Amino acid sequence: xxxxxxxxxxxxxxxxxxxxxxxxxxxxxxxxxxxxxxxxxxxxxxxxxxxxxxxxxxxxxxxxxxxxxxxxxx
Numbered sequence: 774x775x776x777x778x779x780x781x782x783x784x785x786x787x788x789x790x791x792x793x794x795x796x797x798x799x800x801x802x803x804x805x806x807x808x809x810x811x812x813x814x815x816x817x818x819x820x821x822x823x824x825x826x827x828x829x830x831x832x833x834x835x836x837x838x839x840x841x842x843x844x845x846x847x
Contacts, residue, residue: 774782783794823829 783791786794820829824831
């Protein structure tokens, strides 16, 4: 399989599987070794846990941007 075939195959995957592929490739290119990367990883896991448990409420991106833009219009 050549690179183009591999990319075509990856693009056809469902979003969740594509994200796994992309994440794996990025980790391979940029090994998370620094303390900052470790802290961001822990923070991401904490936030995901909060979302899954229902302890936080999700605000859609477009809602956030609408609020920000409305502040600039005032």
